[in-house]
Amino acid sequence: MADESTSRNHLLRHPPDEPREDVDAQLAGRGVLLPRVKEPDRIASALERAGAEVLRAAVTRTVPGDAAALEATARRIVAGEAAWLVLTSARTVEALAPYLHVPVPSALQVAVVGPATARAWAELAGATPDLVARGSATALLKEPALTGGPGAAPGTARRLLLPASALADPALGDGLRRAGWEVEQVAAYTTVTADTSELSQGLARTWAAGGVDAAVLTAPSSTRAVLELLGPPPSTTRLVTIGATTAAAARELGLPVTAVAPSPTPEGVLRAVIAAMTPDPAIFTTPPSRSTS
Numbered sequence: 001m002a003d004e005s006t007s008r009n010h011l012l013r014h015p016p017d018e019p020r021e022d023v024d025a026q027l028a029g030r031g032v033l034l035p036r037v038k039e040p041d042r043i044a045s046a047l048e049r050a051g052a053e054v055l056r057a058a059v060t061r062t063v064p065g066d067a068a069a070l071e072a073t074a075r076r077i078v079a080g081e082a083a084w085l086v087l088t089s090a091r092t093v094e095a096l097a098p099y100l101h102v103p104v105p106s107a108l109q110v111a112v113v114g115p116a117t118a119r120a121w122a123e124l125a126g127a128t129p130d131l132v133a134r135g136s137a138t139a140l141l142k143e144p145a146l147t148g149g150p151g152a153a154p155g156t157a158r159r160l161l162l163p164a165s166a167l168a169d170p171a172l173g174d175g176l177r178r179a180g181w182e183v184e185q186v187a188a189y190t191t192v193t194a195d196t197s198e199l200s201q202g203l204a205r206t207w208a209a210g211g212v213d214a215a216v217l218t219a220p221s222s223t224r225a226v227l228e229l230l231g232p233p234p235s236t237t238r239l240v241t242i243g244a245t246t247a248a249a250a251r252e253l254g255l256p257v258t259a260v261a262p263s264p265t266p267e268g269v270l271r272a273v274i275a276a277m278t279p280d281p282a283i284f285t286t287p288p289s290r291s292t293s
Contacts, residue, residue, distance in 0.1 A: 025051030026274050031206070033215040035059040035222045042116075043216070046266035047273065055212065057203055059225035060191040064095055065166065069186045073163055074099035080107055082159040082184070083150060087129075088113045088137040088172070090120035092163050095188035097124055111146065113137050114264050134263050136243045137168065141175040149180030158182045166190035167221055169245055191221040193228050203230075210234040214273050217241045218264075220249035227253055238276040242269060 028051030034044055037058040044054045064070070074096060076082055085108055087093055104110075104125050111131040112118050118132045131146075133139040140146055150158040159182045162173055166187035176183050206212060207230045215237060217223040223246060233239060238258040241247040247260045261272035 027052035027277065029053075030213040030277065031055060031211055032273060033057065033207070033212045033226075034218070035215070035226050036218055042266040043264075043269050046270045047216075050270055050274070052273070055203060055206070057199055059194050059199070059229055060222050061194050062091060063190050063192055065163075065187040065189050070095060070163070070188060071099050073161060073184075073186050073188075076159075076161060076184070077104055077108065078102055080105040081156045082108060082161045083153070083157045084109050084111055084146070084160045084181075086111045086140065086146075086160060086162045086172075086176075087117055087121060088140075088164050088168065090116045091165070092188045093117060093120040093124055096163060100124065109145075111140055111143070113139065116264065136245050137164075137172045138175065138245075140172060141179075146176060146181075147179050151180075159184060162186075163188040165221075191219075191225075193221075193225040196229055199229055207231070207237075208234070210236045212237050214238040214240055214258075214276050216261075216269060216273065217246050217250055220246055223250050223253065223255070227255070238273075240269070240272045240276050 027047060030052045032047050032052045033055045034041070034047070035057055037056050041056070044056060047054050077085055077096075077100065085104075087110065104127070106127075109131070110121060110125075110127075110129040111133065112121055112129045113133050113136070115132065118129050122128050131140075131143055133143060146160075158180070160176055162176070162183050162185040164172075164185065164187070167190060173183050173185050212233075213236070215226065215233060217226065217239060219242070223241070233255070239250060239255055240259045240261060241250055241257055242261045242264045244260060247257045250257050259272040259276040261268045
């Protein structure tokens with residue numbers, strides 16, 4: 001009999017009365033580890049619709065950033081003391097939420113990375129972002145509205161607010177500074193590895209016994225946490241990363257990356273996991289790139 005906490009918290013399936021899309025069950029019988037717990041989880045749902053048994057585990061904990069620094073950033077946002085607000089994750093939006101109590105000025109332009117961040121901002125601010133980039137945070141460095149810099153704009157029109165994880169890759173901030181922006185970066189949060197007592201023994205046993213066919217590594221921090229909490233993956237476990245940054249972090253830890261999802265969308269991750277289960281998933285891998293996040 002499976003460990004109770006594993007069956008309750010880690011192995012999540014669609015409720016029997018929830019309609020399922022008519023998709024090929026290409027992952028039928030496959031166990032896929034998704035090292036995060038969030039509701040709703042569109043990636044987990046996509047994997048389950050393809051037949052996978054998704055094991056979800058919170059391998060990291062989010063620690064909020066300095067309250068005074070976040071409050072100061074919120075004041076600048078509300079006062080319109082910047083040309084752009086750049087948000088790279090939904091977690092950053094969540095970290096700012098307690099400090100944003102009034103409408104955001106319409107003159108402030110907002111750039112985000114990914115649809116999840118866009119949804120989080122829309123729910124908080126009641127307005128859609130001005131710019132939504134796909135892929136990793138550095139995809140913003142390909143957007144002309146940002147890479148063109150502020151030009152000869154004076155004062156606050158040159159300022160760009162960049163709240164982000166304390167572990168974020170510095171490449172985005174550095175690139176924006178080279179473009180001429182006065183980047184004001186603040187650590188909105190950080191992530192730390194969860195305590196081993198927070199994971200079920202059933203999950204650890206399943207991992208060690210090779211019962212996980214694929215693991216989706218969502219970020220450098222969760223990649224390190226999986227390695228610390230569960231140990232190296234068995235040779236039969238395929239590792240799929242979301243984005244080149246996470247792939248680089250995994251390789252730096254000596255982990256073999258089988259496939260890389262180019263974007264954090266449910267469709268992109270599902271395709272990468274399916275590819276990882278095929279004899280030759282090389283078409284879904286990307287060249288290594290360095291990361292410090």
